[in-house]
Amino acid sequence: MGRSPAPPNRNRNENNDEMKKGAWTSEEDQQLINYIQKHGHGSWRSLPKLAGLKRCGKSCRLRWTNYLRPDIKRGEFSQEEENVILHLHSIIGNKWSTIAARLPGRTDNEIKNYWNTHMKKKLLERGIDPMTHRPRTDLFSCLPQLVALANIRELLEHNQLAQNLQYLNLFLQGNTGLSTLLNRTNSIPQIQEENPNLMNEFPLEVGQESEEISQLVLVGNSNHVTQPLHDDQEVSIMNLQTSNYDHDIVGHGYGQSRFTSVNSSSSSSSATWTPIPPLMDTVITNNSGALESSTTVSYGGNTGGDGGGSSYEWPEYLFEDSFLDQNLREMC
DNA sequence: AACGGGACCAACCGCTCTCAT
DNA sequence: CATGAGAGCGGTTGGTCCCGT
Numbered sequence: 001m002g003r004s005p006a007p008p009n010r011n012r013n014e015n016n017d018e019m020k021k022g023a024w025t026s027e028e029d030q031q032l033i034n035y036i037q038k039h040g041h042g043s044w045r046s047l048p049k050l051a052g053l054k055r056c057g058k059s060c061r062l063r064w065t066n067y068l069r070p071d072i073k074r075g076e077f078s079q080e081e082e083n084v085i086l087h088l089h090s091i092i093g094n095k096w097s098t099i100a101a102r103l104p105g106r107t108d109n110e111i112k113n114y115w116n117t118h119m120k121k122k123l124l125e126r127g128i129d130p131m132t133h134r135p136r137t138d139l140f141s142c143l144p145q146l147v148a149l150a151n152i153r154e155l156l157e158h159n160q161l162a163q164n165l166q167y168l169n170l171f172l173q174g175n176t177g178l179s180t181l182l183n184r185t186n187s188i189p190q191i192q193e194e195n196p197n198l199m200n201e202f203p204l205e206v207g208q209e210s211e212e213i214s215q216l217v218l219v220g221n222s223n224h225v226t227q228p229l230h231d232d233q234e235v236s237i238m239n240l241q242t243s244n245y246d247h248d249i250v251g252h253g254y255g256q257s258r259f260t261s262v263n264s265s266s267s268s269s270s271a272t273w274t275p276i277p278p279l280m281d282t283v284i285t286n287n288s289g290a291l292e293s294s295t296t297v298s299y300g301g302n303t304g305g306d307g308g309g310s311s312y313e314w315p316e317y318l319f320e321d322s323f324l325d326q327n328l329r330e331m332c
Numbered sequence: 333a334a335c336g337g338g339a340c341c342a343a344c345c346g347c348t349c350t351c352a353t
Numbered sequence: 354c355a356t357g358a359g360a361g362c363g364g365t366t367g368g369t370c371c372c373g374t
Contacts, residue, residue: 023342023368045359061360062343097362112363113341 020054024063028053032060033068066109073105077114085111085119090133 020028035051041064042050044057053060066072077085081103088099096108096115103111115130123130 021344043359058345058360059343065361066342094363108362109342116364117340 019056021059024055024067028055029063029068032064036064036068062109066107071105072107077106077118081106082119085115086133089115089119093131 031051031053035047039050041047041061044061047053047057047060048055051060055063084102085099088095088102092098094112096112100106100108100111120130123133127135129135
């Protein structure tokens with residue numbers, strides 16, 4: 001028993017000049033299929049010679065396992081398969097073969113390709129880091145929000161408008177997106193009437209230094225606040241893409257969090273932020289009823305629209321308070 | 333119709349792992 | 354235990370197709 005003697009150089013194929021590369025022809029495929037059906041693949045190294053193929057054993061193995069195997073499943077990935085990939089990837093990362101083992105008929109190569117070309121892109125569009133499965137925290141992804149905050153702060157410094165400060169609080173509290181802020185036209189008294197606890201939760205007083213704006217510490221997300229801004233109130237936003245998104249957040253995990261403000265004489269700006277919103281329209285809703293254990297994120301355009309949108313189910317933990325809280329703290 | 337750029341995916345490359353000697 | 358062959362894995366490449374201009 002034991003292995004056969006090694007070839008002269010394992011890293012160099014002795015028949016390199018005759019070895020064929022590139023796409024497989026249907027004749028080669030048939031040759032490989034016929035041989036394996038008759039004899040099994042046995043030693044991949046010796047298979048090409050025995051099968052009369054001018055390919056290396058490795059190439060034959062890949063061709064068989066990724067394409068010719070009879071149990072290969074072809075076609076679009078189902079929603080369920082996507083969920084499995086997403087879930088497993090969030091746990092084990094780029095272990096494609098392990099993920100493939102949980103998806104009968106799918107190969108590691110196919111899953112890897114699907115991840116890199118479809119799912120990775122979807123996650124990035126959702127503002128989620130595909131490697132960590134957490135909201136992106138890199139500077140680039142935060143840039144629109146940072147610019148917006150800087151502009152708002154500058155406005156407040158120039159005008160010293162207490163109202164604007166309150167609106168900023170509302171905006172941050174609501175995590176509803178800049179476009180919502182821009183569209184508000186109601187008055188502060190009305191906002192206070194509809195949100196009686198607001199002033200208790202936001203101890204900022206009229207006339208306080210704008211520095212405190214940068215000292216806001218986010219504890220979590222909050223209720224969706226939809227009070228519009230006065231028509232004559234204008235906030236400079238500098239062509240932000242963020243004006244395209246509005247979060248409509250419904251359901252568990254949201255609605256109980258709040259902001260607190262921290263009084264500090266520190267000169268360093270430490271404004272913190274909500275989970276980074278996606279760079280395109282996003283609607284987050286719960287699937288009521290049948291899918292209580294999962295949360296669906298619909299994306300890609302208007303709901304009920306042109307079919308360009310699709311639905312996506314995300315790991316439940318992405319929407320749990322503990323998860324959100326942890327990520328928010330990491331952003332601080 | 334021609335062209336360019338992006339998306340997709342099969343295949344390759346190089347490294348690591350497993351296991352027999 | 355050390356060595357090395359064979360197999361497996363994950364990252365990358367390159368060819369093809371599609372779509373917009």
